[in-house]
Amino acid sequence: MVLLVYLALSAAICFGQKHLLSYDDLKFLLINNLQKTDTFMMAKGYTITTKNIRTNNRTYSSVSGDSHVDINVRQDGKRLLIEIETNILSQYDLIHNSIAQYIDKQSTTVDVQTYQVKDLGSIYITIADTAPYDPLKREYDIHIVPDKRITAYN
Numbered sequence: 001m002v003l004l005v006y007l008a009l010s011a012a013i014c015f016g017q018k019h020l021l022s023y024d025d026l027k028f029l030l031i032n033n034l035q036k037t038d039t040f041m042m043a044k045g046y047t048i049t050t051k052n053i054r055t056n057n058r059t060y061s062s063v064s065g066d067s068h069v070d071i072n073v074r075q076d077g078k079r080l081l082i083e084i085e086t087n088i089l090s091q092y093d094l095i096h097n098s099i100a101q102y103i104d105k106q107s108t109t110v111d112v113q114t115y116q117v118k119d120l121g122s123i124y125i126t127i128a129d130t131a132p133y134d135p136l137k138r139e140y141d142i143h144i145v146p147d148k149r150i151t152a153y154n
Contacts, residue, residue: 023098078151121146
């Protein structure tokens with residue numbers, strides 16, 4: 001009986017984190033083209049809200065109640081630039097805990113945390129209060145700029 005309860009709880013927790021992007025997911029997105037990004041994001045449960053073929057921009061969204069994750073992917077030549085806008089603390093924690101050791105103390109300011117990750121590139125995180133103010137909710141804006149030698153495969 002205890003095993004059954006444990007399995008049910010672990011399945012619920014794993015299903016609840018299905019929409020969250022991890023460090024490995026970000027690496028996968030940066031080295032693959034936009035078509036593979038579309039497939040991957042739809043498998044993660046996101047919907048494509050904006051798709052501009054001419055400018056190579058995509059916006060993926062996942063909304064659950066008052067929580068949201070919006071991911072903007074822009075192709076600039078052979079590089080993909082990723083921006084994650086969310087108010088889900090666990091999404092921020094998942095990325096932050098993976099890159100916390102790579103903080104760039106010289107570039108970090110009061111408003112922007114800067115990380116220089118060896119095999120990924122630069123990550124800039126901005127944390128802001130929500131409007132209307134809620135002490136339990138914050139807005140997280142995460143920008144991933146790949147290193148110049150990391151390009152997307154076609």
